[in-house]
Amino acid sequence: MPSRPSGSFLDQHTSRMFTDRQPRAFLDPTVLARLAAVPLVARRPMVGTVSGRHASPHRGSSVEFAEYRKYVPGDDLRRLDWRAFGRSDRHYVKEYEADTNLRLCLVLDTSGSMNFGSGAVTKIDCARRIAGALGYLASQQGDAVGISCVADGIVRTLPPRRSPAHLRLVFDVLDEARPAGPTRLPEVLHELAETTRQRAVVVIISDLFCPPADLAGAFSHLRFRRHDVAVFHLLDPQELAFTFTRPTRFLDMEGGAAIFADPVDIADRYHRAVEKYLDDLRRIVLESAVDYHRMLTDEPYEQVLARFLVGRAVARGLR
Amino acid sequence: MTFLQPWVLAALPLVALPLIIHLINQRRFQTVQWAAMMFLISARALSRGYSRLRHWLIMALRMLAVAAVILAVGRPLSRGWLALAGGGRPDSAVVILDRSPSMQALDAAGGGSKLDTGRRQTVESLTTLRPGRCLLVAAATRGPEEVADPAAIVELPSAGPSAASADIPAMLQSAYDFLRENAAGTSEIWIVSDQRASDWRPEDGAWGNLRDAFAKLPQQVRFQLLAYPAAAAGNVAVRVGSARLEQRGRDRSLVVTVSVTRADDPSRVTLPLKFEIGGVTTSVDLELTGREAVLKNHVIPLGSAAPPRGFGRVSIPADADPADNEFFFVYDEPAPRRALVVADDSSARRVLELVAGIAPEKDVPATVDTVTAGGLATAAWDEAAVLLWQAPLPTGRDAELVEAFVARGGQVVFFPPESPGDAAFAGVSWGSWTTHPKPVAPESWRTDQDLLANTLSGGALPLGELEIRRSCGLKGEHVALASLPGGAAFIARAAGAGGVCFCTTTPSARDSSLASEGIVLYALVQRAVDRGRAVLGAARQLDAGPGAAELAASAASWSRLAGPEAAPSTEAGLHAGVFAAGERLFAVNRPATEDVSAIVADDRIDALFRGLSFSRTTGRAGDGESIVQEIWRAFLIAMLLAIIGEGLLSMPRRREAEQASRGFPSVEAAA
Numbered sequence: 001m002p003s004r005p006s007g008s009f010l011d012q013h014t015s016r017m018f019t020d021r022q023p024r025a026f027l028d029p030t031v032l033a034r035l036a037a038v039p040l041v042a043r044r045p046m047v048g049t050v051s052g053r054h055a056s057p058h059r060g061s062s063v064e065f066a067e068y069r070k071y072v073p074g075d076d077l078r079r080l081d082w083r084a085f086g087r088s089d090r091h092y093v094k095e096y097e098a099d100t101n102l103r104l105c106l107v108l109d110t111s112g113s114m115n116f117g118s119g120a121v122t123k124i125d126c127a128r129r130i131a132g133a134l135g136y137l138a139s140q141q142g143d144a145v146g147i148s149c150v151a152d153g154i155v156r157t158l159p160p161r162r163s164p165a166h167l168r169l170v171f172d173v174l175d176e177a178r179p180a181g182p183t184r185l186p187e188v189l190h191e192l193a194e195t196t197r198q199r200a201v202v203v204i205i206s207d208l209f210c211p212p213a214d215l216a217g218a219f220s221h222l223r224f225r226r227h228d229v230a231v232f233h234l235l236d237p238q239e240l241a242f243t244f245t246r247p248t249r250f251l252d253m254e255g256g257a258a259i260f261a262d263p264v265d266i267a268d269r270y271h272r273a274v275e276k277y278l279d280d281l282r283r284i285v286l287e288s289a290v291d292y293h294r295m296l297t298d299e300p301y302e303q304v305l306a307r308f309l310v311g312r313a314v315a316r317g318l319r
Numbered sequence: 320m321t322f323l324q325p326w327v328l329a330a331l332p333l334v335a336l337p338l339i340i341h342l343i344n345q346r347r348f349q350t351v352q353w354a355a356m357m358f359l360i361s362a363r364a365l366s367r368g369y370s371r372l373r374h375w376l377i378m379a380l381r382m383l384a385v386a387a388v389i390l391a392v393g394r395p396l397s398r399g400w401l402a403l404a405g406g407g408r409p410d411s412a413v414v415i416l417d418r419s420p421s422m423q424a425l426d427a428a429g430g431g432s433k434l435d436t437g438r439r440q441t442v443e444s445l446t447t448l449r450p451g452r453c454l455l456v457a458a459a460t461r462g463p464e465e466v467a468d469p470a471a472i473v474e475l476p477s478a479g480p481s482a483a484s485a486d487i488p489a490m491l492q493s494a495y496d497f498l499r500e501n502a503a504g505t506s507e508i509w510i511v512s513d514q515r516a517s518d519w520r521p522e523d524g525a526w527g528n529l530r531d532a533f534a535k536l537p538q539q540v541r542f543q544l545l546a547y548p549a550a551a552a553g554n555v556a557v558r559v560g561s562a563r564l565e566q567r568g569r570d571r572s573l574v575v576t577v578s579v580t581r582a583d584d585p586s587r588v589t590l591p592l593k594f595e596i597g598g599v600t601t602s603v604d605l606e607l608t609g610r611e612a613v614l615k616n617h618v619i620p621l622g623s624a625a626p627p628r629g630f631g632r633v634s635i636p637a638d639a640d641p642a643d644n645e646f647f648f649v650y651d652e653p654a655p656r657r658a659l660v661v662a663d664d665s666s667a668r669r670v671l672e673l674v675a676g677i678a679p680e681k682d683v684p685a686t687v688d689t690v691t692a693g694g695l696a697t698a699a700w701d702e703a704a705v706l707l708w709q710a711p712l713p714t715g716r717d718a719e720l721v722e723a724f725v726a727r728g729g730q731v732v733f734f735p736p737e738s739p740g741d742a743a744f745a746g747v748s749w750g751s752w753t754t755h756p757k758p759v760a761p762e763s764w765r766t767d768q769d770l771l772a773n774t775l776s777g778g779a780l781p782l783g784e785l786e787i788r789r790s791c792g793l794k795g796e797h798v799a800l801a802s803l804p805g806g807a808a809f810i811a812r813a814a815g816a817g818g819v820c821f822c823t824t825t826p827s828a829r830d831s832s833l834a835s836e837g838i839v840l841y842a843l844v845q846r847a848v849d850r851g852r853a854v855l856g857a858a859r860q861l862d863a864g865p866g867a868a869e870l871a872a873s874a875a876s877w878s879r880l881a882g883p884e885a886a887p888s889t890e891a892g893l894h895a896g897v898f899a900a901g902e903r904l905f906a907v908n909r910p911a912t913e914d915v916s917a918i919v920a921d922d923r924i925d926a927l928f929r930g931l932s933f934s935r936t937t938g939r940a941g942d943g944e945s946i947v948q949e950i951w952r953a954f955l956i957a958m959l960l961a962i963i964g965e966g967l968l969s970m971p972r973r974r975e976a977e978q979a980s981r982g983f984p985s986v987e988a989a990a
Contacts, residue, residue, distance in 0.1 A: 113354035123354075209357055239355040247348035252356045259359050260348065265374055266362050273361035 024171050026128035031302045032136055038309040040104070040137045040201075068092045102201055103160040104138040105227075106131045106147040107192065108174070109206030110155055111183035112254040116207075118238035121297045126234050127205040128174045129301045134203055135174075137309075139167045147173050150188040151181040160200065182254040185210050189218035193225045201228040208233050209254075212280040219288035230291035230308065233281070237296050242270050327393040334389070337381035373968050380965040387958035391951040396447060409541070410504030412450035413494040414441055414472060416457050417512035418481040420642030420909045424513070424551035426939065433547040434480055436938065437511035438473050440545060445469035450507065454497060457481075458893060459489035460865050463497045476887040480642060482863035482895035482909045485518040488525040495532050498540065505539045514548040514919045517912035519927075521919050526927050534930055542933040548918045549939050551639030555581045555590065555607065556914040559633055559860075560775075562648040564621075566682065571621045573650055576775070577605070577614040577633055580914050584610050594619055596631035615775065627652045628858055630897040630904055632881060643914060647881060647897050649904040651858035656685040656848050657702045661695070662709035663736055670826035670834040671707045671734075674844045685848075695720050700729075704851030707844065709734035709825055712742040712749065725818045728854030730847040732820045735791035743795060745816035750792025753807075758786035758832075761809045764801035768911075770820065770846045771800050771810065771839075780839050782809075786832040790823045797821065810843070820847070857903045861892070862910040868892030874900035882907075 071080060071091035081094045108131055114124040135145045139162070146160035147170045156177075158169055185206055192202070202222055208215060208231070222229045244263035251258045263270075285292035291312070295304045322328060353359070422434040431439075445453055446469050454463035457477045464477065472478050487510065494508055512518060533540055560576035579590055587608045594601045596619060605614050621629075634645040658675035662668030668689065678685035690698045695717050706724060708731060713721050721744070725731055739749030761782040764771045773779050782801055790803060796814035803809050803823075813819040826833040826840055833840040853859060861867040871877045871891035879886070882896020891898070898905045921935065 113356075116352065116354035207354065209355060211357075236354070239358075242358075244349075244351075247345050249348055249350040250353040250356065250359055251350060253352050253354050254356070256356055259356065259363070261359060261363070262345065265371075266359070269362035270358050273358040274355075276361075277358065 024132060024175070026125070026132045026174060027136065027171075028129075028302075031305075032133060035133060035137060035302065035305055035309060036140060038306065038313055039141055040102075040134065040143070040309055041312050067095050069095055102138070103144045103146065103196075103198055104134065105160060105192070105196060105200045105202045106135060106145070106170070107189070107202060107204040107206070108147060108149050108177060109151070109183065109185060109204075109208075110149045110177045110179050111151040111185075111209075112180050112252075113183065113207055113209050114234070115179035116236055116239070116253055117297055118236050119298055123207055123234040123236060123297055124177065124179050126295065126297050126301055127232070128177070130205055130232050130295075130305060131203070132171060132174055133301070133305055135167060135170050139164065145170055148188075148192060149173060149177050150185060150192075151179075152184045154188055154191065179253075182256070183210050186214035186218040189215075190221050193218070193221040193227070196225070196227065199226045199228070201230065203230045203232065205232045205234065207235060208281065212277065212284050215281070216284040216288060219284065219290050223288060223290075228291070229288070231285065231293065232304070232308075233292065233294040235294065235296055237298055240274060240296075242267055242274075322390075322393040322395050324393050327389060330389050330392075331386065334382050334386045336385055337378055341378060377965050377968045380961045380968070384958045384961035384965065387954045387961060391954035391958065393951075395950050395954065409448060409450045409507040410538075411452040411454065411498070411501075411506045412445055412448065412469075413454045413456060413463060413497065413506065413508045414445070415487065415490045415494060415508060415510045415512075416455060416472075416478055417485040417487065417510070417515075417518050418457060418479065418483075419485045419513075419515065419518050420480070420482055420913045421515050421518075421551075421640065422485075422511075422513050422547070423480050423642040424554065424640040432480075433513055433939075434511075437545050437547060438478060440938065441509050441511055442469050442472050444509070445472075448507075451504070454494075456490045456493050458483070458868075458890070459486035459493065460868050460893070462493050477890060479886075481890070481893045482642070482907065483867075483893045484515075484864060484910050484913060485512065486865075487512065487519045488523050488529060491529050491533075492525065495529065495536075498536060498538070499532075505541075507541045507543060510542065510544045512544065512546060514546050514921075514924065515913070516917045516919050517910065519919045519924070521923055521927060530928070530930060540932070542928055542931055544924065544933070544935040546921075546924075546935055546937045547939060548937065550582050550918070552583065553581070553585065554639040554643070555579050555588075555635060556640075556643035557592070557633055557635045557646050558643075558908075558911065558914060559646045559648040560613070562631070562650045564627060564650050564652055565618075569623045571623065571625050571627065573619040573621055573631070575614075575617045575619060575633070575648070577617065577646075578611060579605060579607055579614075579635065580611045581607070582610070582915075590635050593634050594631060595634070596621070597625070597629055613775070628904060630858070630880060630906060632897075643909060645895070646908050647895060647906040648860065649858035649897060649906040651856045651904070653680065653683045654704070654852045654855040655702060656680075656683055656852060657699065657704055658685070658687045658844070658848060659698055659700075659703045659706045660687055660689045661691070661706070662689075662734070663711075664709055664825060664827055666827045666829075666834075667709045667734060667825045670837075670840070671709065671844070674826075674837065674841045675705065675707060675848065677841070679845055700724050702855070703729060704849075704855060705729065705844065705847045706731045707734070708732070709736065711736045711738065711740045712744045714742050718744060725816060728818065728851065730818045730820070730851040732822060732844065732847055734822050734825045739791055745795075745813035745819045747793055747795035747797050747811075747813045747819075747821060750794050752789055752791050754789050755787060758788050759804050760785050760787065761801040762804045764810070769800055769812070770843050774842075780842055781836065782839055784832075785836055785839060787824050787830075789830040793821055793823060818850070859903065859905050861905050861907045863893050863895060863907045864910060866892075867905070867907050870905070871898065871900070876900060880904070
């Protein structure tokens with residue numbers, strides 16, 4: 001564990017992260033400290049239970065003016081705009097936007113393929129870091145955080161809660177996540193779309209090794225349920241470059257049949273298949289308005305998360 | 320294709336090296352855990368056509384490169400369009416050179432004669448092949464002549480032009496004898512020829528024996544024919560048919576019959592014939608409209624002081640073949656026309672005496688000596704031109720006398736006796752008599768040459784008007800000059816004995832109408848007399864060839880009076896010219912067959928070499944290209960091209976390279 005720099009802000013945060021003195025390998029305090037400068041915001045109005053920093057579909061008592069509305073009997077007379085009455089001799093009620101919290105649902109792919117890593121870092125390692133950082137940032141700003149580990153079904157799930165104790169449970173789930181089994185991500189996403197009743201920011205962290213057409217349906221389903229969907233697409237550099245030179249027997253990490261191939265013979269067609277897959281995926285995420293971020297496992301996850309957070313903040317408009 | 324170092328070809332299995340390496344690599348596979356199986360599955364499902372084709376193309380190019388290197392090290396030789404199958408450097412090479420007059424035909428562009436071109440191309444080829452021994456067969460009369468360096472063939476006087484026809488079967492026999500006696504190893508026989516029938520003699524029975532003999536040789540013998548069959552365009556040949564001295568009062572004149580012939584039949588031309596006699600040149604124009612024109616009985620006055628014996632030359636302007644543009648002739652006072660008649664049948668004897676005793680020339684008396692069988696020893700053999708024999712075939716001492724007569728050039732015509740007997744002469748004996756129920760006439764006869772040829776005016780002898788009532792069969796090898804219906808010979812010449820003829824009926828009225836229709840018998844006998852008389856005079860016309868060479872060798876002195884000076888003395892009788900041997904004069908010229916000989920078809924020549932390793936390269940006079948060339952450079956170029964092609968195919972395509980270096984396009988901006 002690298003030594004942490006001292007400072008009031010950092011100490012405050014690290015004390016929350018390690019309240020039980022349990023080290024979290026997937027959390028880097030320095031990265032979290034830098035990312036904390038940009039808030040995690042939803043791109044769509046959220047329906048929360050408490051006041052927060054996210055837009056709500058309802059009118060409330062924030063300082064953000066929303067609109068004038070004609071006075072109807074029963075309205076609170078304190079909200080009547082007397083100046084408007086003086087100018088127009090009509091009674092108007094001044095309304096403000098409501099602020100609320102969001103529900104962050106982390107969907108972590110724990111199928112066997114997530115255990116692949118041509119270098120020192122596997123895809124599941126990257127997924128843990130991204131999920132942990134997002135969970136921590138959301139919890140820090142008072143939002144509810146939940147997690148679902150999925151493979152050929154929902155392996156384990158925690159519903160969104162706002163408490164710091166719940167965050168520790170989320171971290172425990174991340175620690176204990178072990179990639180195994182095949183992927184049924186589209187079916188699982190459909191199931192989550194149905195079971196997640198309130199609007200949420202659904203962050204899917206996966207290698208998306210499933211037919212893009214199936215994913216399109218799942219994304220649309222989530223959007224239909226008014227969820228804000230974000231995808232972190234994790235890929236290993238070797239999976240793109242395919243730089244094998246010798247004849248190779250490829251064992252399926254998700255338990256499928258092995259394939260014997262001469263890379264010299266098949267590399268060209270492999271690259272074409274990858275290219276077609278990525279093209280299809282790009283078209284699908286554009287059509288589904290999914291916040292898509294591709295990440296290679298040798299890429300610093302801080303940059304990807306910063307891009308993710310800044311992009312949202314700019315789109316939403318900082319307050 | 321031939322290789323100078325064929326043992327290198329033993330490395331050809333190395334061609335399979337790329338394939339073996341590929342298979343070994345296939346077995347040395349690694350096993351990895353892999354996540355992106357869906358891409359592998361998609362890749363396998365995609366079309367493999369181009370990829371598989373490229374894979375095998377790369378493999379083929381690698382194998383081709385290895386093969387090209389091995390073949391280049393083997394030093395391959397190109398033999399033009401027709402290449403021999405396999406083989407390397409021969410232990411011995413025998414060059415059979417057709418030096419006949421037709422091989423002296425020139426290239427229209429002035430590139431040299433067929434003989435020059437053939438010699439040069441052969442020398443270049445043999446210099447490249449570097450055989451262990453090199454031999455030259457330049458004439459059928461001599462055995463193979465060993466040459467230290469193939470290049471010497473061009474310079475050898477014995478490899479120069481000749482006036483004699485080339486006897487290819489005899490020359491091959493000579494080569495065979497050498498190969499058999501010297502137990503030479505792998506051998507090549509190079510034949511340089513223009514495929515003239517007069518040189519190849521495809522009907523000769525010796526070909527079958529040669530084929531069998533070469534096939535039975537223990538060593539490998541390959542035959543390479545360098546053929547130049549193209550006829551010389553516009554070529555005209557001149558020939559003297561006869562040159563006889565005539566006494567007109569006190570003056571002497573030479574009466575010459577000259578013919579000019581050509582193979583093709585273009586437009587009408589006027590040829591100036593130039594006669595040179597005793598240093599005096601005269602000229603006369605002869606118009607040639609068809610294939611042949613004859614200047615008949617052209618009289619050249621010699622004057623009263625001219626000697627009765629002399630020689631001359633007739634020539635025409637230079638054309639495509641200089642070898643047939645001149646003809647030498649000699650003349651002398653005519654020899655006596657003496658005939659010997661031996662006949663059992665009195666009526667036949669009387670007829671024979673008549674036809675032999677009536678001279679066709681008024682100045683030359685004809686003499687007939689009737690000889691009984693017991694008086695042969697005292698007959699005037701040295702003065703006789705022809706022997707007419709109607710009796711059982713001679714045996715014993717009589718046979719020896721007749722054989723000696725034939726050997727010195729005398730002509731014999733045998734007629735069947737009443738009792739044929741079993742005796743044979745020149746390999747031919749009489750069969751039994753056949754009486755024809757109805758008189759028959761000869762069905763076919765040779766009109767182009769020999770005793771029954773057409774007359775000078777072109778008319779055929781009236782053999783069809785004869786009535787043959789009785790004929791006697793012939794046994795033994797003979798060549799029919801005239802045949803009766805059913806194929807039986809009417810007049811035949813014994814094979815192997817040129818001066819011996821057989822007539823299968825007698826002039827007796829009981830047997831035939833030879834006497835009553837006397838023209839045929841008269842022409843037959845007088846032509847035989849002329850042939851026999853030709854060797855009696857002090858001036859003789861000879862065809863260049865083995866006969867003339869033998870005569871020259873037997874003569875005490877043989878000196879050239881006219882003709883090309885380049886001819887070596889060892890080849891006397893094979894070159895044209897006028898020669899003196901004591902008191903006698905000899906004019907040696909190319910044989911008549913050289914003027915009219917047809918080309919032997921390629922398939923006919925292929926048939927002559929059936930069962931043997933034979934290939935033909937057809938060239939033309941003046942051809943500057945070499946027949947055999949080392950072509951290892953071509954194989955190295957092929958190897959380079961194969962390597963370049965393999966490299967191009969093995970290089971990743973641009974899109975793949977870009978993707979591998981820069982990664983796949985991102986979608987963050989769009990998203």
